Amino acid sequence: MSLKGACIFGQSGGPTSVINASAYGVFSEALKNPMITRVLGASHGVKGILNDELFDISKEDEHELELLKSTPSSALGSCRYKLKDPEKDDTDYRRILEIFKKYDVRYFFYNGGNDSMDTCNKISKYLMSQNYECRVMGIPKTIDNDLYGTDHCPGYGSAAKYIAATCAEIYRDATVYDTGAITVIEAMGRNAGWLTAASSLAGLSGCGPDLIYLPELPFDLDDFIARVRRCYEEKGNCIVVISEGIKDKDGVFIAEYANKNASSDAFGHKQMGGSAAYLALCLKEATGAKIRAIEFSLMQRCAAHCASETDVNEAVLMGSEAVKAAVSGMTDKMVAIKRAEGSEYKAEVAMLDLTDVANAEKKFPLEWITEDGVGIKKEFFDYALPLIKGENPYCWENGLPRFANLKKIKAQQA
């Protein structure tokens, strides 16, 4: 079972507030592990391997690596690069193998969401098919919380905390006048409503939204306008949170109503956003009320100053456990979180087959949506509250964020 060699760690997909915390988990564990001879970081995920752009992590300052725990986004750079089917075109795979051999890479850790687990899975299977001994481990990351098999996903807790706290703060602001207003807030989530649902937690601060629209249910524009109008007329204010991914009964994104030329990324996903602005226009026309559209945009995934301590700790744990598991002989797996039985929240580590998680999607449970379709049930609060618990220490310096400052020294062949 014993395997000695270099490791490569790569970050992929949309950034989160805690993806660098997983990097810290991998680096700190790998740097001290005697089976790992070198710790390399890939520049812009798998692209860095293809381009032979690898950083020598052992040359980084220890304090700067520590700061990764409160540095948002992907410190090594990310990518959205889709590997082809190796049976049709194995160019990229042969190149990856070449680089792995060049640096004697025997451990590969890839941190990302659904698409990145697809990349990780394909690389794992290819290396096996070539009988190249290398332990491949996926490390989960996504604010969307839509990764299959894991109780929840590092990145979600912090984004959920940002959304809940910000919704509560906006509630205070948006209801301050006695002249009434409608506020339409847009959260990310193309197909899964986990982030949008997190806005309901603000209700526990007494400042929750009135209506919540997840992408799991078909969106009806007329019904939406009628409900908002009723709420506005009854309360004098209405705060509604929608997911960027809400679709009508024919599966057409509301964002597409607004922007017919929305562009797509390498995975064929439409660039979203703009649904709230579009709905605000519809509501303005229908009600004449004062209306504001707010998009949480990048802030929901990069507001590390508001990160959940639980989330950061679990992100670190996923990184270090991936290293430990690989060294102990495991491969072709994704590290995951299992919620321990019992009333006290406790995260346990689980291992899932990469084949199972690649491209699979976990949606928000329909049974956690209230009967009227515009609210969230207590079951979700019980699920989500432990994940937003605690405030991660953020490094402020002279009133400004102090992020990890990596030297990123290019690795030379040994």
Add this chain to the structure above:
Amino acid sequence: MSLKGACIFGQSGGPTSVINASAYGVFSEALKNPMITRVLGASHGVKGILNDELFDISKEDEHELELLKSTPSSALGSCRYKLKDPEKDDTDYRRILEIFKKYDVRYFFYNGGNDSMDTCNKISKYLMSQNYECRVMGIPKTIDNDLYGTDHCPGYGSAAKYIAATCAEIYRDATVYDTGAITVIEAMGRNAGWLTAASSLAGLSGCGPDLIYLPELPFDLDDFIARVRRCYEEKGNCIVVISEGIKDKDGVFIAEYANKNASSDAFGHKQMGGSAAYLALCLKEATGAKIRAIEFSLMQRCAAHCASETDVNEAVLMGSEAVKAAVSGMTDKMVAIKRAEGSEYKAEVAMLDLTDVANAEKKFPLEWITEDGVGIKKEFFDYALPLIKGENPYCWENGLPRFANLKKIKAQQA
């Protein structure tokens, strides 16, 4: 000089993260001051006086009042109500005097920005003209930092800290791919560029915007597109921050290009917003690049979880000093901040005539803008850094904000 009676405190205009901290300053000082027989809070500013909707602050729980220091927006409710010229229509003024007599109000504290100081000034002058003895004090508040005569304004430091920190975080996120992107961020500021300029502070974290457009200089769309394109082509990324109030050389708001039917409030101010979205569309057409428009919207004025400790302390100070000054005999003034001479930052209290501050506006100094018109000079950093210093303790409870929960018991006539 000795005057005994009740006091009324009111909050007016757009909320900030720290307007309630000034309320705390007034309440804590007034509740213990023997000359002040009752402490009343006006519901929705001057409207609460006109409607005889006053809260009895002495009936509030002490701990909840303390929590005001980290509760955003206006806990008593705010208003945008413009008092008429008393020479043309003195109805409102007579009503105010009637209420003041009803509750034996001898102290009036009004917390707000330019327009609110106009209200405060008018009430002050009217009461004098009626020989009704009442000490009237304005307490400054605005995220815009455009109040005349004060070195800076409570509310600005926290909004500036939010903008600087969030710009730094967005920079990390928006530059994570090697495929390039343009990000257009919109900050508030109808006529004054103080908030937009605060984005330059992110540069001290190594994550500053490339181009900054303040409303103090005329905005040229063609030149804007050319500069962004050049930056994008040279660096592969471009982050640009614009003020919502940028105007072309003919004084037309860029927001109006986007929204010809923008509505106006009671003071005749156009409802802004949407400039970034409009410019993003222009840039998309011109460059074909991946573009994202981000509006800081209400978050920049209500993100109390990211408030500046200096700002909160100064907001409390303004409130308590207003009470002390009024009790000592002062009236018809606005409390203000004077920066003490010397290299160490120190805020001193100054008193300005209400007549001078009402409706006056303090713009961003042109000499602090770089020669090319799209950057901010070091003089501003020296000015702004002390104002964003320190992190105000925020009350989190189970991972969520815990705001002040006032009982708001309606005051009865004594």
